Amino acid sequence: MRKRILSVVVFSLAAAIGLSLAGQLWMSREDADRRRFARITNDAVGRVSSRLELHLSLLYAARSFVAVAGPEVPVEAFRRYVGGLDLAERFDGIQGIGLALTIRPTEAAALGEDLTARYGRPVKVWPPATDEAVRTPIVLLEPQDERNRVALGFDMYSDATRRQAIDAAAESGGAVASAPVRLVQEIDENRQFGFLIYLPLAPAGAAGAGPVGETPGFVYAPFRIGDMLSAALFDQPLLPIHVEVFDGTAAPDNLIFASADTPPPGGPDLSVERRIDVAGRSWLLKITPSERFERLGSNYPAALLAAFVLFLASTLALLTLVQARRLEAVAALNRESERSLAQKDMHLREMNHRIKNSIARMLSIARQTARRATSLDDFVESYSARLQAMAAAQEMLARSQWSEAELRDLLATELAQVFGDDHGDYRLDGPAIKVDETVAQALGLTFHEIATNAMKYGALSDPAGSLTVAWRQDGSDLLIDWLETGGDKPDLPAAKSGFGTRLIDMTIRGELRGSIERTVEGDLFSIRIRFPFAPSKTSQQRAVPGSRL
Structure with missing residues (x-):
């Protein structure tokens, strides 16, 4: 919008300056014609006045002759x-x-x-x-x-x-x-x-x-x-004028003379009015240029200058608009570059965080396996199996890219990846709902972060702890409740400063345009996720009994 306003301003300024110059050129030509015609008018009035004076002198001479005779x-x-x-x-x-x-x-x-x-x-x-x-x-x-x-x-x-x-x-x-x-x-x-x-x-x-x-x-x-x-007006040299003479005021009934020459059509009004005294009577002479009046110049230079000015103003306005769009494109490219760098940095930090979480998972699996192993061979066999399951789940997620994934399968796969196959203290409860790629990726990342925190610090870090994940359609929103019982409870103000928490909040609020709420009530730690959701056409909106995995 601003670039259009700028181009309009440039066009208006250039056109105003150029048209004013064209107007001055036109006015100077018209002023020259007006001054020259004024001199011709004075000559015409002088001719009439001189002839009247000459006629009066004849009368005075005749009176003198009669006085003598x-x-x-x-x-x-x-x-x-x-x-x-x-x-x-x-x-x-x-x-x-x-x-x-x-x-x-x-x-x-x-x-x-x-x-x-x-x-x-x-x-x-x-x-x-x-x-x-x-x-x-x-x-x-x-x-x-x-x-x-x-x-x-x-x-x-x-x-x-x-x-x-x-x-x-x-x-x-x-x-x-x-x-x-x-x-x-x-x-x-x-x-x-x-x-x-x-x-x-x-x-x-x-x-x-x-x-x-x-x-x-x-x-x-x-x-x-x-x-x-x-005889007075059209004697040699012939004056290029058209004359109308009125006895008194310029009214049609008072017109007493009109010359044969007619004024040329169009052009500026150069007409002049002069009054002369005719032996005590006032005559009004209205004098206009005739077709024989030659202009000193033409209107074409002023018209050509005006046309060139408008073309130049349009060109400047177009160049200004193009330059503004070019600058806008450069600014957009810079913004896109900055956004890409920010995304790249975010992805690197996410990958680093995931690697750390994977290492933490591996260590946790190692500790859990070692806690139950009866011998070194038993530890190696169990630990290797869990790592292979973890790798297989990761490969499945990467291959499917979370496209048209069942929400239950998404949860089960991610929780199995985090907790392992022998950890059965969590419950999934909700209808069969399919989510698209964007929602699947966002929820997969969110579940991974929350599950990892539950395994490290929350309910599943305590052998007596339990976890329930429930979801349902609430109007036009999808509502997911993550409920942990047992384990250490997080310090909510301090928890919000961690990278994992910021990553979860940015994913839910930024990508899904939703909200996330964390509450601690006694022995219960709950996370409620809500975001706008349109079910996939293939989603089966039927209740599925809660399952213990």
Whole structure:
């Protein structure tokens, strides 16, 4: 689990560092594009502002001309003046320069007759009726092309949008632009939004500001918004931009112009918003890159760097995982080596202990044989027979490896090996139960140790002593009771420090996952062994009468 966490940490750190570098590369390219586009935007706004200033200068020049020539400037003189400005070639977007006089509604008929006489064709003040106290009909508008000809005599004060701008211009004495309107000159199919800029004529002896009724008239200019902005924004050098212009706020109803170029799909948002003042009116320009805007760089280097970083991070994480597993395998090998050495040491100590016990058995058999022998030949014959029986039992145990052994046979063989054939002071009592190799080896070692101790120090070291071994199935456990009567009783606290005792405890608790209890009550020394046990399929769970061996 820890090696997986370590590989994840390595991957996360490497990926975070690499992706941050890729992000900085991408951001630096985007920042460079954003700064360059900001310069283009400033250029575009400067073009529009400069053209508006140029148009305003034409109006101020025209007002000065009218001030010199008088409000009733001859049509021909005004035509020559405006014609010299060459509006069509040099000032795209402006439809002309005109003059509107301020009159009372009762003077409209007389003014219409005067206009008819001036232009040699019928011209009337229109619309015929108005609810306003004054009227501002157009009396001059040059150049007199087909579009401007229809505007002569139009009372601009009769329209609410134009009236608002006229009132503001009269009050301020300066140039004021109207809100977007449909110009009366829009008589063809290519119709656009337009606006007008009004500049009041100063009354005699006044500063130029006052109510509209006291203003002699207005020099004005009608503009087609699309033509003017296209001429300003898309003159050479051509700017790679898409422009939307709003009168006031950026709402769909306020959109008055949108350029033909469309923004490219995708990519970062480089759009910029700028406000410009159009003779007292605020326009909002929303400018975005068009398809002709060339990026300084590509996203591919950042994407390739990010992909390489992820590959490198994955490789580092995999190498970390492999190295961790290798170290884990080395540690496991070391642990296995230590365990093998410990087992080897244990087996050597066990073999040494068994050899000592075998020697003790041989000495005990020799003493017992000598105690009952009547002569040296009788001793040699009896002693040799016991040693041969002991060797035969050991050979049988080694050959069978305690595989599928009967518990009774296991006990009988081991006790016969320890006590000899002529020692009959022990009793075996329990059902026929077969145990597997692991249990047989563990119990064989345990019985050997306990029997040897009984022969050396316990009940069978005393001619009057007796031994009973009983076993039974207790639920899912096998219960074995070793009961000794007579002989010396062990000092339990001191006995637990011996090798044989530790070997027995380790075998029962470690190999069989069971428990062993030793108790001394009067003349009785008992050992109870309990461990989980699943009977072999061939076990015969039938009671066998206790037998005395």
